[in-house]
Amino acid sequence: MDFSDxxxxxxxxxxxxxxxMYYLNKKGMKKMIQAQDFIDQNRTTVQxxxxxxxxxKPSPSNMPKAVYEQMPKSAKIRKTNLVRxxxxxxxxxxxxxxPVYQVLPVKKNVKVDLAGMYxxxxxxxxxxxxxxxxxxxxxxxxxxxTMKKQSEKAKK
Numbered sequence: 001m002d003f004s005d006x007x008x009x010x011x012x013x014x015x016x017x018x019x020x021m022y023y024l025n026k027k028g029m030k031k032m033i034q035a036q037d038f039i040d041q042n043r044t045t046v047q048x049x050x051x052x053x054x055x056x057k058p059s060p061s062n063m064p065k066a067v068y069e070q071m072p073k074s075a076k077i078r079k080t081n082l083v084r085x086x087x088x089x090x091x092x093x094x095x096x097x098x099p100v101y102q103v104l105p106v107k108k109n110v111k112v113d114l115a116g117m118y119x120x121x122x123x124x125x126x127x128x129x130x131x132x133x134x135x136x137x138x139x140x141x142x143x144x145x146t147m148k149k150q151s152e153k154a155k156k
Contacts (some may be wrong), residue, residue, distance in 0.1 A: 039115040045123055046114050048085040048094075050106050055079045062093055067117065083119060094119050 057079055060068050068076075081101035083094045096104070096119035103122065104110065113120040 039118065039120055042115045043113050043120055044115075045111060046087060047109055047111050048087050048114075049109050050083060050085050050104055051091065052084040053082070053101060053104055053106060054084075055081055055101075058082070064093075064117075087114075092117065096120075 056062070058068060058071060058076055062082060063071075081096050081098060083096055083101070083104060085092060085094055087094075094114070094117050100112075100119055100121060104119075111123045113123060
């Protein structure tokens with residue numbers, strides 16, 4: 001085999017991989033859009049009392065068995081954001097996204113948007129303001145504040 005033959009084979013394999021990834025991505029996007037439509041249709045605003053929140057792998061002990069059996073294998077392997085809360089008279093385990101999980105206060109009553117057992121968002125609270133910031137974000141925001149103060153003093 002010549003170097004050009006090996007190069008052509010590598011290019012063909014890369015092209016096939018790119019085409020395969022394109023179709024898998026397209027299929028995943030369709031599923032994501034369907035899931036988002038389902039969440040938007042079934043969204044309700046409920047007041048809950050957050051008992052505990054933690055990141056762990058779902059198991060039959062911390063999730064309802066019917067829900068655990070329907071979960072895909074990839075979701076069973078990964079750690080998810082679980083929130084144990086009192087909704088009305090029941091104590092249930094709910095799932096949520098990372099931005100919601102970060103700002104959700106523990107041992108407090110909160111109004112949230114629920115879609116089934118999934119916390120979509122918190123009503124009456126801006127998630128961006130309450131988000132935990134990294135050190136670099138804190139430095140940038142403090143630098144911006146000092147720059148604004150200096151520019152205001154210079155204008156006077």
